[in-house]
Amino acid sequence: MAPLTDDTRASRSRSATTFYAARRSRRRGAVGDGRGGLASERGWVLVEVMMGALLVAMAAAALLGGLDNFQRANTVNRSRTVATNLAEQDIDRMRSLRNDQLLNLDQTRTVQVKGVTYTIRSRADWLSDSGTDAGCSAPNVQANYMRLTSTVSSPALSTPVRITTLVTPRGTPLDASGGAIVLTVLDRNDQPLPGVTVQLSGPINLTATTNSQGCVFFAGVPGGDYNVTAPASYVEMDGTSPPTDVVSPIAGQTVNKTLKIDRPGRITAQIATKVGGTLYQSQAQMLSVANSSLPSPNYKTYNLSSPATSITTGDLFPFPSGYGVFTGGCAANNPTVYNASYYQSNPGLATFDPGQTATVTVIQPAINVVVRDSSNQLVANADVVAYSQDSGCSQTFRKLTNSQGRLSDPGFPFGTYRICVDNNRSGSSARYVYVTGNVANTSPDGTATINVTIPSSSSARGSCP
Structure with missing residues (x-):
């Protein structure tokens, strides 16, 4: 390698100085006085921080969502287990009931388990030997078994838990060879009346509450006459309260009875x-x-x-x-x-x-009478008597005239009348007269004016009977 000469060193020194000067110049050109470039760099840093925060949030949300789903599934599983246990306990309870206690059984109750509310519906329905419905839904089918159903629902469950079993009626005072009674309770519109407590009184006494079909079913009822009674808060069509009827079961048969009742007005x-x-x-x-x-x-x-x-x-x-x-x-x-x-x-x-x-x-139409004496003077306090002339009617109505010789209250029931008028005096001065013919009081607008003159002759002495 050739040795560096002084000229070479000087040249390289000038090049380095020029490079660093250009670099400082470019940096100053990019950032002006130092603020523009710094703002740009800070902007990129902010974007990077926000993106990082977003990714962290998304990851946290996914994690929390997974935990929430896990907890929800775990809660549902626990709730379903509790509901199943409640339903099984309810079935065992119904199995221990007597036949008459299971009759028309349809009860709903709520229980609390660890802060969760569960609704339990207990129901017993009659079935025939072939497994078809008997009782209210099939009143002419012989009932032999009972289907017990326990349904448990809760806000924590998307679908209720239902358990069903069949039993043979046991421990009952009812005669197994007796008859069956299907009683249907209807309202004024011939619609079923649910929730009505009905009493059956006779050789044995039974009580049941109508179901959603307005029906109660009594099976194996011994022969005899029974009174069927509904609550006194209802009336029959003739206004009788409490509503009652009589039914007589027949061994081996089903008797159907309908009771039409409603709350009175x-x-x-x-x-x-x-x-x-x-x-x-x-x-x-x-x-x-x-x-x-x-x-x-x-x-x-x-x-x-x-x-x-x-x-x-x-x-x-x-x-x-x-x-x-x-x-x-x-x-x-x-x-x-x-x-x-x-x-x-x-x-x-x-x-x-x-x-x-x-x-x-x-x-009530007006009988418009005007009463005068033989001197054509209006008679006050005259006695006007109307005798009903209609078949089956024996009514008599009495009213007095006012100072105008008219009735202050001329209203009488619709019908046909014989009218008698007297001066409402006693002794020898008493006089009376009958209006000629019968008076038809059959228009709501009343009769035409009926002028009546009380005679003064002794032949008319007396008063209207």
Whole structure:
């Protein structure tokens, strides 16, 4: 290698100086005064930190998700094990019950296990020898066995645990050779009434609660007459409470019985009469409600001790079609006798839901009499007596005239009447007269004006009977 000369050393020194100067120049050119380049480098560092944090978060989420799924699966498995144990215990409990205790069994209860709520449904259903359903779902099939089902559900389970087994009825007071009774309880709409406690009273006494089909099933019931009774909170169609019926089982056969009941309602009637096209308050002592499903004569009557402007009935079955409401206690007092579509254009039709009270206005037509004496003077305090002339009616109504010789309350039940008027005096001055012919009080607008003159002759002496 050739030795370095002074010129060579000088040349290399100038080159190094030029290189470092250029490098410093480029660094200053890239960063200007030193801030631009630093900001760029910091930006890349920030991106790298964020990406690293994101990767760490994703990894943590995946790890936590795996742990959560593991814990959830573990919880579900533990809950299913608990539910299975509960169902097995429930089956063992039902196996120990007597036949009459298993009749129509459908119970639901909840238990707490380590802070988790479990719902247990215990159910017993009758089966035939061939394994087909008997009882409510197949009322004409002979029942021989019972299917016990325990279903346990919980918010911790996606699907419930269900265990089923068959048993032969044991330890029962029921006669195995007796008959079967299928009782179906329906509401006003002919829909099943579940949850109704029914008592069977006779040679033996049994109690059962209707299922979702509104049905109870009694198997192996000894012969005899039994009273079937529902709770007093219900009424039969005729308003009877508590609802009752009679059933007689037949050995080796199934007897089907239907009980139609519902929660009662009531009707409050505001009594009115119409004079000159205007409704005025009136009074009545008897009120009737009619429905074609009531026992003959298809209406029932409420009788007060004295006339009132408002009358409230007792408990009534809530027929969806409602009741036609009218004053009086005879079939002839029903306005539909004179106009079949009366309630379509006049008040008095009452409908109500179970347990509710309906308020309606009830019109009793006005008999518009004007009473004068033989001097053509208006007679106040005259006695106007209306005798019902309709078949089966023996009603008599008495009212007094006001200073205008008219009845302050001219309303009378629909029907045909014979009218007698007297001057409401005693002794030799008492006079009376009958209105010629019968008066038909059959329009809600009332009668035309009936002018009555009380004679002064001795031949009319006396008072209306």
